[in-house]
Amino acid sequence: MSSAQFVQYLISGITSGSVYALVGLGFTIIYAVTKIINFAQGEFVMLGGLLSFTLIHSAGLPAVPALILSIIIAAAIGAVMYLLAIRPAQKASVVSLIIITIGAAIFIRGIVGQELTKSFVRPPSFSGEESISFLGAHIDPQALWIIGTMVMVTIILHLFLTYTMVGKALKACAINPVASSLVGINPRTMALLAFVLASAVGGIGGVVLAPFTPMSYQSGVMLGLKGFVAAAIGGFRSPVAAVFGGLLLGIVESFAVAANWGPFTSAYKDAIALVVLLLILLVRSGKLAEEERAG
């Protein structure tokens, strides 16, 4: 592998890793506050991508308001999902909650497939199609947008959680819901906030990803799964850990495909994430069981 190729694969890995990181952030935020794994997390990325395409092409909005509106709609759908499907089932068992979030996921997917579009769509790139040369590699400028957005989102989220009152309340609620409700933090409001934040972050991921990789209403499953892997590598603990998990997964995927070893061609790209998922779950199973008991 030449150094140019190396850089090419590395950047491609970081790019897809950034998207996984954004999805993983969503998983981590919701899990920290509510102890729920939101199986619909990938759908918000899909929503962001498809909404931005629809708003630009069918509604004819200019790019920037269309993108912002897509993210707001995705966040609103996240809020509605929490209020209508999760809150009424607060006392439900883990299995029930899993089934509920899956139900919500296929509901959203079905509506989007019927009402927006069934085909793969690709909204226009943010800043032209001409690729940039960097250390002999050719880079799609949209990839830089994706990486930059991920970094910005992570920093803003970190600042929000560390320096604002609401962010601190969210963190407190994640650490100890009972104690935080004693000091006047409403756990239900915080859960709603977590869902809104997670779906907004997912929507942002979709908005920046769609011009890079065409998306369809069915893209949510794999994105959700890979975001889960990212969050699992990070141990569902801190947002920053989820980001590293996402980047790691993206890079592993990219180089595994590059190695093109034996029968493992690009057709198996998605299987790599799944194998990583199973390995992590099994290696960490003792620890995870402990957490489940504590949580």
Place this chain on the structure above:
Amino acid sequence: MLVRLKRYWSYLAIAAVIAFFILIPFDWFLGRYTTLMIFIGIYTIVTVGLCLLMGYTGQVSLGQAAFFGMGAYVSAILSKTYGVNPWGAMIVAAVMTGAFAYIIGYPIFRLKGNYLAMATLGLGLIMWILFKELSQFTGGPDGMSGIPFLAIGGFIFDTSFRRYFLVWAFCLAVLLISQNIIGSRIGRALRAIHGSEAAAESIGINVTQFKVKILVLSAVLASLAGSLLVFNMNFVNPQTFDFMSSVKLVVMAVIGGLASIWGAVFGAGVTRLLSEELLVRFVGWDIVIYGLILVLIMIFMPDGLFVKLKEIFERLRLRYRQRGTEP
């Protein structure tokens, strides 16, 4: 007198149900629903396995389509490519799938709840990718056609009339066997595990071993159903075993009531009927409806629709009976 009359009535009711099921495939009765009924029978077998797994052990499987697909593909490849007798292929498929479930059972049941769900989801997707990509064996995304029919001697199950009875014979056997398991020591152990794993363990139940056993059973059932599916359609393709397929199996189990064997027939029946008769006119809306069903049932009747209906029926009967005895 009343007791004898009541027993008489219940025998009559059972006889009527059996007669109804026997008459369904005749053209002058409900003949046009024969194919639909075959699918309901096949899916009932998978759903029974899933109900046992989810309802009685409280473990969720989002990858049941993997076992279903393994049964289907192993049967298809052995009987078509290698010319193995279909019955033999069916047995080999069931043994292979069961062994696979046994091997993955111990590591996977170290996980619980959310993580177990994700692991089964991942497993299901891996199998689906293999079905699609191992095209030298499986025919790739287009699938395989020209798979033979099942036959006993010279009697070939080549009409849907004949296959109806074949599938429902299997289905009935599976239902009765499962019913027996639930009533046995194993069934009580499983219910104990569902109640509290720690308590079950403290009275000497090997929790993991029971969970693995039930996973193997559910995998073998799914594999049998998969074999029946390919020998019924003479065709197999990967779309039948994708993620949505696993979710639809969960829908069937949820409608049927997670801890109810006979509810599985109801769940598979309602779901197939919805898919094939009602929703074909609204292509694409089916997953919206299924999503809604999942959310609503889990919020309002977490024990499943069938179980809830049974409860309502019981309550009405009690009220009716009370009114009858009061002066």
